[in-house]
Amino acid sequence: MKRILFLVMAAAIALGGQAQEKKSPSPEYPLMVTFTAQQDHENMMKQLGITVLRPGPSGNESDPNHANYDETLANPCPELPEVLTTKKGKKVTTPEMWWEVRRPEIVEEFEREVYGRLPARIPEVTWTVKTTDREFVGWTPVIAKQLVGRVDNSAYPLIDVEIDMMLVVPANARGPVPVLMMFGRPSFPAPAQPSSEDLEKLNEAFRAMMIAHDPSMKEIFDRYPAYTPITRAAMPNPFAPRGQAEPSPTEQLLAAGWGYATIDPNSIQTDNGAGITRGIIGLVNKGQPRKPEDWGALRAWAWGAARGLDYLETDPLVDAKKVGIEGVSRYGKAALVTLAFEPRFAMGLIGSSGKGGVTLHRRNFGEAVESLTGGEYYWMAGNYMKYGAEEASFGRKTGCDLPIDSHQLLALCAPRLAFISYGIPEKGDAKWLDQQGSWMATIAAGTVYKLLGARDLGVSNNYMTEKMPPVNTGLLDGELAWRQHDGGHTDAPNFKHFIPWALKFLK
Numbered sequence: 001m002k003r004i005l006f007l008v009m010a011a012a013i014a015l016g017g018q019a020q021e022k023k024s025p026s027p028e029y030p031l032m033v034t035f036t037a038q039q040d041h042e043n044m045m046k047q048l049g050i051t052v053l054r055p056g057p058s059g060n061e062s063d064p065n066h067a068n069y070d071e072t073l074a075n076p077c078p079e080l081p082e083v084l085t086t087k088k089g090k091k092v093t094t095p096e097m098w099w100e101v102r103r104p105e106i107v108e109e110f111e112r113e114v115y116g117r118l119p120a121r122i123p124e125v126t127w128t129v130k131t132t133d134r135e136f137v138g139w140t141p142v143i144a145k146q147l148v149g150r151v152d153n154s155a156y157p158l159i160d161v162e163i164d165m166m167l168v169v170p171a172n173a174r175g176p177v178p179v180l181m182m183f184g185r186p187s188f189p190a191p192a193q194p195s196s197e198d199l200e201k202l203n204e205a206f207r208a209m210m211i212a213h214d215p216s217m218k219e220i221f222d223r224y225p226a227y228t229p230i231t232r233a234a235m236p237n238p239f240a241p242r243g244q245a246e247p248s249p250t251e252q253l254l255a256a257g258w259g260y261a262t263i264d265p266n267s268i269q270t271d272n273g274a275g276i277t278r279g280i281i282g283l284v285n286k287g288q289p290r291k292p293e294d295w296g297a298l299r300a301w302a303w304g305a306a307r308g309l310d311y312l313e314t315d316p317l318v319d320a321k322k323v324g325i326e327g328v329s330r331y332g333k334a335a336l337v338t339l340a341f342e343p344r345f346a347m348g349l350i351g352s353s354g355k356g357g358v359t360l361h362r363r364n365f366g367e368a369v370e371s372l373t374g375g376e377y378y379w380m381a382g383n384y385m386k387y388g389a390e391e392a393s394f395g396r397k398t399g400c401d402l403p404i405d406s407h408q409l410l411a412l413c414a415p416r417l418a419f420i421s422y423g424i425p426e427k428g429d430a431k432w433l434d435q436q437g438s439w440m441a442t443i444a445a446g447t448v449y450k451l452l453g454a455r456d457l458g459v460s461n462n463y464m465t466e467k468m469p470p471v472n473t474g475l476l477d478g479e480l481a482w483r484q485h486d487g488g489h490t491d492a493p494n495f496k497h498f499i500p501w502a503l504k505f506l507k
């Protein structure tokens with residue numbers, strides 16, 4: 001007996017070995033590298049010739065190494081790179097010069113130094129509708145479509161990438177509707193529940209199954225003859241008084257006649273450094289670590305959103321010319337990167353995006369360049385790490401050495417609709433995010449909106465002197481808009497301003 005067991009085990013090991021063999025190095029399918037985040041981080045430092053990085057500051061103000069929160073120290077290099085001057089020093093005075101010369105220069109520098117380049121060849125994504133459900137969100141009948149975008153992995157079958165997205169549109173719309181795509185976890189808003197008849201059938205089948213599985217169950221069911229183990233999910237009662245609570249952002253969108261889509265960033269690229277040899281980045285790199293100019297997670301999430309938009313363009317329920325992108329915090333960064341690089345998105349709601357988002361890299365306040373070159377490095381291109389280097393073959397660099405800054409990223413969105421949203425530190429939209437740095441970038445980006453015939457915040461473009469408006473005072477007259485609400489780390493309180501603002505321009 002023992003011997004037989006041993007043989008079976010040996011065979012299993014041999015088979016396992018064979019499976020391994022398939023994955024072993026061959027020019028076609030190189031073995032997938034599985035670094036820890038720290039190993040991957042060190043690998044990138046080595047590729048760049050960096051020996052010492054400055055550590056990122058702590059967000060906790062009582063720590064000795066806490067981030068700077070002293071406004072007098074926040075602008076070590078106050079002069080921003082000129083958004084409307086070309087690399088050759090020429091003033092950009094016409095839209096043609098912007099589109100043909102200056103904008104491509106800025107794109108190039110953001111790709112090379114900050115977010116990374118899209119690979120030359122990225123495999124195709126094939127979308128399928130997995131489930132279509134008719135539901136109710138509050139009073140609004142909706143159609144919810146669960147979608148999967150499968151990335152062709154024939155070039156490296158060891159990695160699967162399936163993008164998860166949920167599209168929810170009002171069922172009674174007269175024509176195609178605007179859609180706000182949001183980075184987040186897709187779920188059915190209110191799955192349709194079986195009718196009483198169907199529920200009874202389900203319960204009968206369930207009872208029979210339980211008894212077949214364990215005959216002693218019969219006695220229990222006999223004791224409670226009216227009991228139904230499967231019940232309907234409790235649905236929110238649309239008649240229930242709401243009190244002070246305002247409708248959720250998705251209810252507001254539906255009430256305005258819009259649809260929304262939720263796209264899962266993690267199904268595109270996982271949110272950690274160890275995952276960088278997997279996901280879409282890993283698939284294209286055949287499981288190998290990145291090179292310094294390769295894309296980071298933010299660019300990958302933005303790429304996934306653009307693929308989601310590819311699907312929306314094929315769906316007759318959607319007005320694909322009126323699709324926006326939304327996100328908060330790291331996904332606020334991703335939403336800005338999406339809007340900047342993908343001109344088919346008509347609008348963006350950029351929530352509490354902080355450093356790597358709207359906030360200036362040059363600012364020394366809260367989250368630092370050194371945060372983005374430390375634990376958050378995989379959001380960025382490897383090259384970005386140079387700006388956190390204390391000792392390196394190329395010397396020392398800081399955020400002040402970046403050839404571009406975030407006002408120029410925002411300018412790439414012009415003249416399309418961009419709504420910059422923040423909350424307040426007192427309610428949890430921490431000082432870490434540096435609202436003031438985002439305000440300055442938004443002010444500075446305005447010149448490009450104006451050059452292209454659109455409107456900016458309606459104040460001057462002097463980013464050193466313009467004062468941030470009081471909380472709850474929106475500057476919403478232009479295609480570029482700003483509003484700091486009095487809530488926390490969310491953009492939900494700004495939806496009731498965002499929707500009418502966007503509708504005014506989308507007409």
Ligand code: GCU
Binds near residue numbers: 329376
């Ligand atoms: C951290 C990080 C921020 C990010 C935030 C979040 O605070 O430093 O960059 O925006 O997490 O996404 O919640």
